[in-house]
Amino acid sequence: xxxxxxxxxxxxxxxxxxxxxxxxxxxxxxxxxxxxxxxxxxxxxxxxxxxxxxxxxxxxxxxxxxxxxxxxxxxxxxxxxxxxxxxxxxxxxxxxxxxxxxxxxxxxxxxxxxxxxxxxxxxxxxxxxxxxxxxxxxxxxxxxxxxxxxxxxxxxxxxxxxxxxxxxxxxxxxxxxxxxxxxxxxxxxxxxxxxxxxxxxxxxxxxxxxxxxxxxxxxx
Amino acid sequence: xxxxxxxxxxxxxxxxxxxxxxxxxxxxxxxxxxxxxxxxxxxxxxxxxxxxxxxxxxxxxxxxxxxxxxxxxxxxxxxxxxxxxxxxxxxxxxxxxxxxxxxxxxxxxxxxxxxxxxxxxxxxxxxxxxxxxxxxxxxxxxxxxxxxxxxxxxxxxxxxxxxxxxxxxxxxxxxxxxxxxxxxxxxxxxxxxxxxxxxxxxxxxxxxxxxxxxxxxxxxxxxxxxxxxxxxxxxxxxxxxxxxxxxxxxxxxxxxxxxxxxxxxxxxxxxxxxxxxxxxxxxxxxxxxx
Numbered sequence: 001x002x003x004x005x006x007x008x009x010x011x012x013x014x015x016x017x018x019x020x021x022x023x024x025x026x027x028x029x030x031x032x033x034x035x036x037x038x039x040x041x042x043x044x045x046x047x048x049x050x051x052x053x054x055x056x057x058x059x060x061x062x063x064x065x066x067x068x069x070x071x072x073x074x075x076x077x078x079x080x081x082x083x084x085x086x087x088x089x090x091x092x093x094x095x096x097x098x099x100x101x102x103x104x105x106x107x108x109x110x111x112x113x114x115x116x117x118x119x120x121x122x123x124x125x126x127x128x129x130x131x132x133x134x135x136x137x138x139x140x141x142x143x144x145x146x147x148x149x150x151x152x153x154x155x156x157x158x159x160x161x162x163x164x165x166x167x168x169x170x171x172x173x174x175x176x177x178x179x180x181x182x183x184x185x186x187x188x189x190x191x192x193x194x195x196x197x198x199x200x201x202x203x204x205x206x207x208x209x210x211x212x213x214x215x216x217x218x219x220x
Numbered sequence: 221x222x223x224x225x226x227x228x229x230x231x232x233x234x235x236x237x238x239x240x241x242x243x244x245x246x247x248x249x250x251x252x253x254x255x256x257x258x259x260x261x262x263x264x265x266x267x268x269x270x271x272x273x274x275x276x277x278x279x280x281x282x283x284x285x286x287x288x289x290x291x292x293x294x295x296x297x298x299x300x301x302x303x304x305x306x307x308x309x310x311x312x313x314x315x316x317x318x319x320x321x322x323x324x325x326x327x328x329x330x331x332x333x334x335x336x337x338x339x340x341x342x343x344x345x346x347x348x349x350x351x352x353x354x355x356x357x358x359x360x361x362x363x364x365x366x367x368x369x370x371x372x373x374x375x376x377x378x379x380x381x382x383x384x385x386x387x388x389x390x391x392x393x394x395x396x397x398x399x400x401x402x403x404x405x406x407x408x409x410x411x412x413x414x415x416x417x418x419x420x421x422x423x424x425x426x427x428x429x430x431x432x433x434x435x436x437x438x439x440x441x442x443x444x445x446x447x448x449x450x451x452x453x454x455x456x457x458x459x460x461x462x463x464x465x466x467x468x469x470x471x472x473x474x475x476x477x478x479x480x481x482x483x484x485x486x487x488x489x490x491x492x493x494x495x496x497x498x499x500x501x502x503x504x505x506x507x508x509x510x
Contacts, residue, residue, distance in 0.1 A: 164420060210419050
């Protein structure tokens with residue numbers, strides 16, 4: 001089975017379980033809508049907090065579908081089949097990460113613009129926010145895939161997963177929100193975005209490797 | 221799946237299973253190590269739990285006593301006799317508690333990562349146990365580092381906590397330790413827990429250089445390193461000596477705690493194996509490895 005065929009299978013599966021897929025997006029919208037109600041609708045406060053709110057909510061929303069990323073395959077035995085299909089375990093994990101990003105990261109990225117505007121983020125800062133979220137959500141998908149593979153078969157895996165992934169995702173949050181902050185104060189967001197790209201360049205080969213080792217250990 | 225994974229881990233499990241089938245002379249048979257088959261397998265000589273227990277029992281009093289004496293001597297020297305700082309006054313004495321804890325927090329994670337490599341690559345059974353036991357000790361030292369740093373920060377910076385790069389990266393280290401502790405104990409099959417924990421520990425290693433270089437890469441409130449291995453120390457020798465003593469003492473205490481915990485873990489496994497063998501004998505059933 002080629003990687004493309006595997007990706008097609010993952011996308012078809014998430015399409016058929018549409019509600020699971022939309023749930024993460026809905027969580028993102030609802031969680032972000034809580035903040036104006038909690039801290040008050042004053043535009044200047046809200047606008048200043050908006051990048052942080054969007055980033056934190058995107059981070060948490062991206063975690064939601066992770067438990068099912070390998071969970072269903074692990075339970076019904078498909079994971080053993082995937083490991084026998086001729087692809088290295090790392091490639092299977094990379095495809096899973098790509099599928100997670102296409103199904104969760106990309107919709108979050110698309111929803112971030114209207115959410116940012118509703119949180120009174122200045123319109124000229126939106127491109128910077130999205131430019132940060134693009135590598136950011138990719139890194140989150142990669143880290144999340146590694147985390148989901150590591151907790152495979154654990155008791156309370158769903159509770160453990162955020163505890164493992166969130167600390168590792170902190171640099172992404174720092175640079176992503178920092179880019180918008182820099183642009184808002186008239187500085188160049190370039191260094192922050194380059195650092196985000198560097199994190200992505202590090203995570204892209206290493207996370208699938210770690211996830212591959214973990215699913216192999218889980219299927220032993 | 222379960223049968224395969226429980227059969228995988230080699231020497232240690234084999235030894236405990238041998239103990240299950242021959243419970244009467246189990247302890248004596250474990251205590252006499254088999255001669256290593258091939259030279260150059262130095263690492264796996266210590267996979268024999270009997271050999272490890274004897275070595276660790278011989279080391280334990282030296283580690284414990286040395287660690288306690290050196291730490292006490294260094295702390296008394298640092299907290300009472302060493303000079304106060306011209307700028308910070310007596311508050312500088314927190315350094316003798318804080319700095320060694322911070323070193324040990326990072327060094328402990330490095331040890332955890334080394335154990336994880338041993339566990340993943342060579343499936344070394346003692347590395348599994350050691351990794352599981354380093355976690356809580358390392359988390360405790362990181363906690364001491366964060367708590368004393370906070371106490372030091374209040375008089376010096378005017379705040380218990382600032383979100384600069386050094387403090388944040390050490391906080392992430394603390395979370396990584398806690399995540400590792402929770403993960404390695406979250407599996408019904410302990411071997412699965414060791415694998416998952418080892419992978420997580422290796423993923424978290426990226427944080428170590430970030431901690432080390434955070435004070436150089438970013439403009440932090442936390443001061444950059446005063447002591448380096450290569451350059452001359454930019455620190456008064458009357459302060460450096462007690463610091464070196466406490467650092468050595470902390471290291472020995474860390475090693476003593478990990479050794480004691482690992483010995484306890486080995487014995488716990490042995491007791492469990494003996495109990496299961498006894499239960500199987502009472503039932504008259506064939507002992508089932510679980």
